[in-house]
Amino acid sequence: MKKLLFTGSLIASVVxxxxxxxxxxxxxxxxxxxDEEFEMISRTESVEGHPLPxxxxxxxxRTPETRAMEADSFQNPGMxxxxxxxxxxxxxxxxxxxxxxxxxxxxxxxMKGVGASYPKWDADSGKPINVELxxxxxxxxxxxxxxxxxxxxxxxPLTAYVKHQSFGTPVxxxxxxxxxxxxxxxxxxxxxxxxxxxxxxxxxxxEQNNGKYIRADHLSQGNVNGFPTYRLKQNKLISLHxxxxxxxxxxxxxYPGAFSDTLMGLEVYTTWRGTGLSVETPAVRQ
Amino acid sequence: MAAxxxxxxxxxxxxxxxxxxxxxxxxxxESGQRKDKEGNVIxxxxxxxxxxxxxxxxxxxxxxDPAVAANPYFEFxxxxxxxxxxxxxxxxxxxxxxxxxxxxxxx
Numbered sequence: 001m002k003k004l005l006f007t008g009s010l011i012a013s014v015v016x017x018x019x020x021x022x023x024x025x026x027x028x029x030x031x032x033x034x035d036e037e038f039e040m041i042s043r044t045e046s047v048e049g050h051p052l053p054x055x056x057x058x059x060x061x062r063t064p065e066t067r068a069m070e071a072d073s074f075q076n077p078g079m080x081x082x083x084x085x086x087x088x089x090x091x092x093x094x095x096x097x098x099x100x101x102x103x104x105x106x107x108x109x110x111m112k113g114v115g116a117s118y119p120k121w122d123a124d125s126g127k128p129i130n131v132e133l134x135x136x137x138x139x140x141x142x143x144x145x146x147x148x149x150x151x152x153x154x155x156x157p158l159t160a161y162v163k164h165q166s167f168g169t170p171v172x173x174x175x176x177x178x179x180x181x182x183x184x185x186x187x188x189x190x191x192x193x194x195x196x197x198x199x200x201x202x203x204x205x206x207e208q209n210n211g212k213y214i215r216a217d218h219l220s221q222g223n224v225n226g227f228p229t230y231r232l233k234q235n236k237l238i239s240l241h242x243x244x245x246x247x248x249x250x251x252x253x254x255y256p257g258a259f260s261d262t263l264m265g266l267e268v269y270t271t272w273r274g275t276g277l278s279v280e281t282p283a284v285r286q
Numbered sequence: 287m288a289a290x291x292x293x294x295x296x297x298x299x300x301x302x303x304x305x306x307x308x309x310x311x312x313x314x315x316e317s318g319q320r321k322d323k324e325g326n327v328i329x330x331x332x333x334x335x336x337x338x339x340x341x342x343x344x345x346x347x348x349x350x351d352p353a354v355a356a357n358p359y360f361e362f363x364x365x366x367x368x369x370x371x372x373x374x375x376x377x378x379x380x381x382x383x384x385x386x387x388x389x390x391x392x393x
Contacts, residue, residue: 074294077357080312083290235314235356 027060027211027218028067032280035073040278041170047275051207057277058220058285061211066232070284078160078230078282081237085161088154094145100158103142107165115166115279119268121178128183128268131159132239133259150258156237160228163281171225171274180268187269190262196253202270217286223274224267226283233286240267293374295388301367303392307338307346309360311376311384317352333384335377336360341370366392 032042042057059067069075089100089107104110114131122129122137129137132155136147148155175181194201205214206222213219227240241258244266248255256262294308311333318330330352338346346362364372369392376384 074292074308075310075359075361077310077359080290080292080310080357083292232355 027056027220028062028064030060030067032057032059032067032071032278034071036071038168040168040280042277042280044170044276047272050273050275052221055223055274055277056210056221057274057280057283058223058226059280059283061218061220062284062286066284066286070280076230076282076284077235078228078237078284081157081160081228081230081282082164085154085157085159085164088158089161094139094143096142096144098143100138107162111162111165113166113169115163115281116169116171117166117173118163119173119264119271121174121180123178126179127261128180128264130240130259130264130267131162132241135159135162151239151242156228156239159239160237160282163228163279166279167281168278170276170278171271173268173271173275175268175272183265183268184272186261186265187267187272190266191269195248196251198251198253200251202247202266221273222270223277224270225274225277226280226285228281229283229285231285237282291374291376291384291386293372293386293388295372295390297389298391298393299366301392302365304363304365305390306361306363307372309336309338309374311358313357313376313378315352315354315356315358319352331379333358333376334379335375337375337377338362338364339373339375340364340366341368345372366390368392 032040034040040057042059044055046052046055059070069077073079086107089104092099092102100107118134119128119130120134122133124137132148135155135158139145140147173180175184191202194204202222205219210219210221224240227243228237229243230236231238239258241263244263245255245258290312292310296305299305313333314331315333316328316331318327318332320328322328332350332352332354334350336346336348336350336358337344345364346360348360350358369390372388372390374386374388378384
């Protein structure tokens with residue numbers, strides 16, 4: 001009997017790649033209301049074709065203290081990044097002597113809806129384009145300024161500022177544009193592909209085991225409606241592609257380059273999975 | 287990030303009210319415990335003192351140690367009996383001082 005149990009658990013641990021998912025704890029049932037007045041959609045019925053019945057924002061899986069930080073826009077350290085982004089928006093840069101504001105005027109008006117509808121199809125490159133790349137495209141083509149390198153310069157605060165103009169708006173990407181559907185398919189493949197020494201896919205944690213703890217981390221559904229996110233462990237704004245790479249690195253796999261085709265497909269797909277959730281940028285996470 | 291303070295003080299209050307004051311400062315608060323890629327210690331550089339004065343008198347003060355994380359947030363209560371100015375002073379390890387003020391109308 002003992003021998004049989006030992007073999008059984010050995011097989012189980014091989015299947016789970018030495019990772020044990022234990023302790024199922026329900027995500028918080030609180031409502032996400034910012035500054036006691038702004039009600040956010042942080043739980044909603046999932047979009048058609050979604051494998052899960054309900055989509056839940058990562059906010060619900062955090063400790064009460066972390067949740068309180070996001071609910072107070074004054075205390076939210078990510079808002080400092082938004083202020084920085086606003087400064088950059090109004091700063092002239094490049095050979096054409098323009099700032100973002102020169103063409104786009106008041107971001108609250110011109111950028112409304114952007115954070116909720118990107119990534120979009122970009123006919124020029126024949127690929128999906130996200131906010132970071134759109135900013136770079138604008139800088140190079142219209143401002144005569146250098147493109148931001150990944151996560152460098154004003155990329156994070158400015159992306160956060162632009163996305164923040166859609167604060168509260170439900171995420172909804174248009175898959176009918178160009179070849180978006182093919183990139184969605186590619187992203188879906190990536191999402192379910194097991195990779196690395198730990199042989200895990202995104203789905204292993206975020207679909208099959210959300211709500212459970214992996215060591216001390218309360219696994220969320222892995223939605224992306226809050227990016228760039230203020231991560232407490234890193235004390236700064238973290239971009240989506242940085243998080244993708246970090247997660248994949250943590251499965252001990254080789255991680256794709258930022259804005260690579262693989263990660264762009266993944267961004268399209270994961271954004272779609274969060275359809276209906278309010279844009280929370282800048283979210284506060286662990 | 288440039289060190290910029292965010293301060294929240296109610297614009298008005300009744301005499302004798304206890305008001306809540308919130309402050310958030312953008313600052314890296316480098317603890318001095320981290321090492322860079324080459325293995326050299328990244329020098330400590332933190333805000334080591336935070337003081338709040340009201341009409342010149344000290345209302346709240348804190349001696350800060352490296353355990354406090356980046357972007358230090360302080361929230362405290364104060365009893366107001368008269369109108370005046372709250373002054374907030376943050377002192378960096380290097381001696382530089384960041385200040386800001388907020389008025390309050392007390393009836």
